[in-house]
Amino acid sequence: MEHTEQYRDGKLCAILAGQITSMCTEDMRIMEVCGTHTVSAFRHGIRNLLPRSLSLISGPGCPVCVTDQSELDAFIQLANMPDTILATFGDLMRVPATGSSLEKEKARGKDIRMVYSTMDALALARANPDRQVVFAGVGFETTSPTIAASILAAHAENLSNYSVYCAHKLLPPALEALMGLSGVEIHGFLLPGHVSVIIGGQAYASFFEKHQIPCVIAGFEPADMLMGIRELAEMISANTPGLENVYGRAVSRQGNLRAQQVADRVFETTDARWRGLGRIAESGLAIREEFAAFDAARRFSIDPRLAAAPAGCACGEVLTGRCLPPDCRLYATACTPADPVGPCMVSSEGTCAAHWKYNR
Amino acid sequence: MKHDTIVLDHGSGGLLSHELTEKIMLPAFDNDMLSRLDDSAVIESQKGRMAFSTDSFVVDPLFFPGGNIGDLAVNGTVNDIAMSGAVPLYLSAAMIIEEGFAIRDLETIVASMAAAARCAGVKIVAGDTKVVPRGAADKIFINTSGVGWIAQGVEISAALARAGDCVILSGTMADHGMTILNQREGLAFDADVKTDSAALNKMVARMLAAAPAGGLRVLRDPTRGGVATALNEIALASNVGICINESALLVRKPVAGLCELLGIDPLYAANEGKLIAIVDKDSADTVLAAIKQDPLGGDACIIGEAISDHPGRVVMETAIGGRRIVDMLTGGQLPRIC
Missing domain, CATH: 3.90.650.10 (PurM-like C-terminal domain)
Structure with missing residues (x-):
């Protein structure tokens, strides 16, 4: 924690904010891709330190928020199978699927367990040999290696009652898809720290080469974020785009090779549907044929039908930077954290929830 | 005690209930108002306004570093009364226990309640114990209610x-x-x-x-x-x-x-x-x-x-x-x- 405190130093942050202000002579629109950045910006009041001409726009980096409606419906379907325990991370519990949520299904008596790690889900499977334990797999490159590790462990143990419904997504293809959307005006990307720890700085090289847009990988403490924003402001104002990493204490060029290998052993890339971005080629992970026995979709023949996002919900526009939460006509009227319509109002990393919580 | 776990009979009102009260509750809570074992505790009225509060405790796990459900149940109600500026004096404690609960754990919890009450200077003067079949409650739930008196001129809200x-x-x-x-x-x-x-x-x-x-x-x-x-x-x-x-x-x-x-x-x-x-x-x-x-x-x-x-x-x-x-x-x- 003492280490953390250095990055929350008021004087250091004031210096960085001053430098940003002096560089920000024109309108700048910077997208913080990751939901953890969104929350950190609000939680520490970072936006108040920035000049008015600099806009921080939230991106598609909240895993729960980009999970497609059909995938949420699949989790409900799985939770309703007989003799089944659905294990999930907490964020998914309250996200509205079509007509229900895992929280509501749990209240109706379905066995849904909140776990903190995939290894807890594995332990549930070992402890309940007469029941199927299905893990609701959502998340980016940060979570997928641990899910892969759980499948490898289940494989090694011949655990026949553990499986994963895989809705994992990859971040770089989403950035690519964003650039192709009309109505999105972004001058620079603040790239996610956690994901980059795994995939490494080089994972963005081809994206940067193609688009020549300023990109900076940053950590989540206030000074980390301000340092990233300062680098971006400098590149934008001098028109010298680059791909930089100001989170060197955690992110290397190669990333975490061990984690990459584990994920690669179990998963292969596949097309995936994203809320707000639609179908993106090679942007998701599927379980390889060799581990098909641990694929809940195959094992239980789950093939969710396409499902429409909730009527009127602008989550898709919000998480692609095309509108702000207050622009959604449901925001703070029909959609609140207590009674959410869309996922961005539920997840702790959701942009709408962050706006509601910190910025009303 | 002959048993080492709580059985349904401990809540029946019969001999085992009596034994539970006599051997575990009374010695721990140790005060005249309770040990009379009348249907209600009788308290001398005090001057001024009375504060009255109740709270139920269902914490899981029951035991955790620094305390357990017992002291939590006493401190919780003592604090609720104190937050209205009152001086808390008397508490009741009602327990709903799941069949099969270890008596040794009950003794530990009751001892913690007694110690917390002593420390806070309050008396547990009324109580009740019910036992429900296995699965009908999660181990033990405790409700405490309490009263305290507010000194003249104290106005907290x-x-x-x-x-x-x-x-x-x-x-x-x-x-x-x-x-x-x-x-x-x-x-x-x-x-x-x-x-x-x-x-x-x-x-x-x-x-x-x-x-x-x-x-x-x-x-x-x-x-x-x-x-x-x-x-x-x-x-x-x-x-x-x-x-x-x-x-x-x-x-x-x-x-x-x-x-x-x-x-x-x-x-x-x-x-x-x-x-x-x-x-x-x-x-x-x-x-x-x-x-x-x-x-x-x-x-x-x-x-x-x-x-x-x-x-x-x-x-x-x-x-x-x-x-x-x-x-x-x-x-x-x-x-x-x-």
């Missing part, structure tokens, strides 16, 4: 904060909430955390003795929902804004580490031995000094003020000089996934 008042917090945040979370679901990180469960009535007595008339306006113990939720309740009830200073909020290092790791905001985590006081600005230093003299109040400090801007809302000056809303907790806090 969440609705009495005024713009200009100081906000005092009596110590660190999130100790209890993070201790429980760390125990739950087998997390059990090797962190030096323990509950802050404690009775605050003696601290309140010091504050009331020190404060000039009308100087102490609001008292609240920030339990479930944490400091953030308690401040929001006060802001709404008093129709004032509240502005707090992040740098003044204390969180013990291991607790802060756990919060970071699990994505929990300590402002929203439960406390069981802390109070928030809203105090007239001119009385603030006197009241703060009184809190600091109490063994439980060494870390107390002024964390903010009530203001006339944005009534009903709590805002925070962040440590880095920014500003943000501190909203009421919605739903449970969920650990982050990425």
